[in-house]
Amino acid sequence: MPTENRSSNTEMVSTPFQREDRYIVIKRSDLDKLHPSYKGNFLLELNCISAQMPSRECLVIESDWPEYKPAWAAIEARVTGKPAPQPHPEPIAWMVGTAFWWTKEEAERDAAATGLPIVGLGPMPTRQDEPAWFMTEGGVSAMHAKAKAMSDQQGLDTSSYCVPLYTHADAGEVERLQGLLEAYMNAEAEKGIELVKLRTERKRMDEALVACSNERDELRKANTELEDQVSSDFKVIDDLRAQQAERGALLREALEFIDDGVGRSDAEWRLIKKLRAALSPDGAASATDEPYQGIPGTSFQRLNALANQGE
Structure with a gap:
């Protein structure tokens, strides 16, 4: 040490x-x-x-x-043996933003509420810059320098405000503010780095979103094509059903024409059984089917013809 x-x-x-x-x-x-x-x-x-x-x-x-x-x-x-540098005199008032406070406790409460720094004010005869406030001799009242200048321009009497007050900050306060400034700059640098990361991540997510949107459009297109294909297939099925219905009606008409219960040849009888099986709901011959019992080689048309000829 x-x-x-x-x-x-x-x-x-x-x-x-x-x-x-x-x-x-x-x-x-x-x-x-x-x-x-x-x-x-x-x-x-x-x-x-x-x-x-x-x-x-x-x-x-x-x-x-x-x-x-x-x-x-x-x-x-x-x-x-050299004289030590004399510290600045203690402030007699404090300023937070543009607010003026006579006690440090009030200034600290205001600074905590507003987030603004505290600036001490005090008489400094050696200062050559412009004062921030003016105070009366007895310290009863104070006026901001801008307000005093405006009052002077308006011809108002401000002669009682004759004690200039300057902004005051001791070495410790300067070091504290410098530390706060450095911490703020470091925090801003970290925020900048984080912002770059967030922008990079956002760009990646935007690209992923575009890819998802393109994939969604492709799926919608494929789904539309599939729906069109299904509709076309159903139309084909409906057409086939209509054709099947027409053929069934034609087969029933043919069966009614030839299946009159009058004797048939074996070939005609086999055809009748096939027509019955084709028109049956389960695609099989009716359970009442039995071998032909009619007169072989005869038909309804032939019997009619014989009857007409008087045979």
């Missing part, structure tokens, strides 16, 4: 200030992160060593604390 190059006196020296590494400091929270076996052995050895060392009281200031740089500046001023 570095410290000053003078140990205990306040003697003024002209040598350049140089930080020295004099102390070994271990933070307890860092020890808690060690493996239990390492931590146990280390603490045992440390206790043994501490028992043989003189006891000292030290103030440890970490480098990320706002007191770190002022402390080093004070030590350097004591060692070198």
Whole structure:
């Protein structure tokens, strides 16, 4: 741990200030992160060593604390004899956006509600830039610089607002804001990387969606063609059924013409049985079919002809 190059006196020296590494400091929270076996052995050895060392009281200031740089500046001023830089005076008021607050607590509540940073205001005679606000001598009231300028243009009396107030930020606040800015920039960079990833993923999904849409159109086209084919097949079936009905009617008419119960030849009888089987619902001959019992070689037309001839 570095410290000053003078140990205990306040003697003024002209040598350049140089930080020295004099102390070994271990933070307890860092020890808690060690493996239990390492931590146990280390603490045992440390206790043994501490028992043989003189006891000292030290103030440890970490480098990320706002007191770190002022402390080093004070030590350097004591060692070198140079005056330490004086910190800015404490603000007497605070501004959040364009809102003016007399107490820091009110400003902090406003900043928490609005998400805007707090800017301290105070009298700084050495400042050459334009003040942000003007305050009365007694600090009873304050007026924004823009409002004062407008009032002056309108001829209103603003002479009581004679104490200029400037924006004020100490070194710790600047470092804090710089840290916030760096964190914000890192976050924005990560968001940019994530945005590129999201755009790439969206492009991939868009391409997949186009492919799905094309496949859907192809399926719709194939389905339409299939429906047309099915409709055409059903029309063919209907036509075949109509033709079958016409042929059935023709067969029934022929069967009624020749199947009159009068004697038939064997060939005619076989034809009659085939017609009956074809017209039967199950495609087989009727159960009442039996061998022909009529007069062989005769027919209804022949008997009619014989009757007409007087035979």
